[in-house]
Amino acid sequence: MKLKLLTPALLLMLCTSCLNLSLHAIGAYKTKAEPAAYTNNKKTIVFIPMRHIGLKEFYNDVHRLTDSLHNQGYIVFYESVKLRDSFTDEQKKIMNLKLRKMLGVHVDTIGYLDTVNNRLMGRRFRNRKGLINQPHYRLMGADMTKDRVEDVPVNELIAEYESRYGEIMLNPCDYNLRPDEKYECGKEPNDKVNAIIKGYREESLAKAIMEEKNDKIAVVFGALHEWGLYNKLHTLDSTWVRVINKHN
Template sequence: MKQTIILLFLFLSCYVNAQGMLTKFGIYAANKSFAISYYEKQGREVATIPMIHVNKPAFYEMTKRKIDSLRNDGFVVFYEGINSDVTDSLQLDTLMRKFRHVTGFALMDYMDSENEAFKSLQNKKYVSQSDVDYGVNLDTDHHADLYLEQMIEMFEKRYGKIVLNNCDYKTSLGKKYKCTKIDENKEYYILNGIRDQHVLNKIEQSDAQKILVVFGRNHIKDIYSKIQSKGWRFQKEKFKRVLDF
C-alpha cells in the first residue's frame, strides 16, 4: 500500500531555519500578499497558487473556489506532496530520519499533537491544509512532486551517504531537532532545488494546454524565476487580499 506523506512546510526565506518561520506573523503576511500568477508560452498557459500549509479555514475555502474555477476553465491541476512507496516501516523510518538530519524537521503534520516544534499553532484558530478540502482532488489531479526515497537517493548521489548518529536514532521524530548543524545549501537542495526542477520538468513534458500548479509559497517563489528562464512569459492577476485573519 502506498503511504502518502504530505509535506506541510512554509518558510519566507530559504536560508532561515524552518521551525522559526511558520508563525502567526508569517502566515498573516503571506495571506496579505496572496496572488495567482500566470505564465504563457507558445499558446500554453501555467497558473500558480501559493499555498500556506497552516492557516485559517477561510484561506482554504478561498483556494478551493479558485482551484475549482480554474479546473472548470480547463486547467489540469499539478499538486505538491511527498509520497513514498516504501512499505517496510523500519526502512521508511530511516528515510524520514535522514530527511530530518538534512532539514532539521520531520515530515509530520504541523497540527500533530506529537509535533512539539509547532505547539504555538496548534489551536482552534488554525487548521492544517491536509485536514481540509482546499481544492485538490488526490484521485483525479496530478501528483507532481518527488517521492521521499527519490529525494534521499538524489541527495546521497550528490553529497554522499547520510550517516545517522546516535542522537538521530534516539530523538523521536516529533521532538525538536538538535542532533546536528543544518547546512543551508543542502537543506535548500533537498527541499527546493530538486523538487522545483521536478515540477518544471513535468510542465515541460506535459501536453496539457493549461496547467495549474498548487505548491507551497516558497516553491512558487522559486518557480517564478526558473520558469521564465525556460521561455515562459509572466503576467499576474491583481493581488487578492485575504480578509478576516
C-alpha cells in the same frame, strides 16, 4: 509517510518566540489565495501559492479557484512528497531519520499544527484565530481523474541528495532522540538541503509542465516555490513571462 516539507520561513519559527509574527510573515492568516499567471504563448500556468498552515477561509478560496479553473479546461498539479512505493517499516524509519537530519526537525504525519495538544511544530501555541493544517486536496476541489500530484517522493529526494553529496550518516543521537525533542544531532548543510528540497523539486515540476500535453495547468504548491519554478521554466524556455492575472 504523508509529508509536506518545511520551508525556510517555517523553520524560522523554531528559532523565535514570536510565532504569530512568523505566521503573519508566511501568510498563514491570509483569507484569499493570490494566484499568478505565466505563459510562453503555448501554455499558460496559474500558480496558486499554498499555505501548509492557514485559515479555513483561505482553503475555501483555493477550492473556489480550482473549481473555476477546472471549468476553463485547466488540470491541476499538486505538491506532495508522500512515498509512492512499498517500503518496510525499517526503511521508513531510516528515511524519516535522514529527512530529520536534512531539515533539522521531525515532520509529523498529522501536519505542523497539533490542535489537540495546542502545539505548532512541537512548540506550545495558543491558536486564537483558528488556524488549521492544510486539508487534503480533495477537500479543496481536486479531481484526481484528471489532476495529479507532480512532485518528487521523499525516498527520491534522499537518493538525489546522497548521489550529489554523499550518504547521510546517522549517529547514535539520531537513533535515540525522540521526535518531540529539539534536534541537535548535526544537521546537514542548509545550502545543500535547499538545493534538493527546493531546487530539485522545482526543476522536476518545470520539466513536467513543459512535457504536459494540456496547455492549461494550475499549480498548487508552497508559496516559496513560485519564483524558483519560474526561473526553472525560464531556463528551459526563455519565452516564459508573467502576465496579468484574471483568475482572482
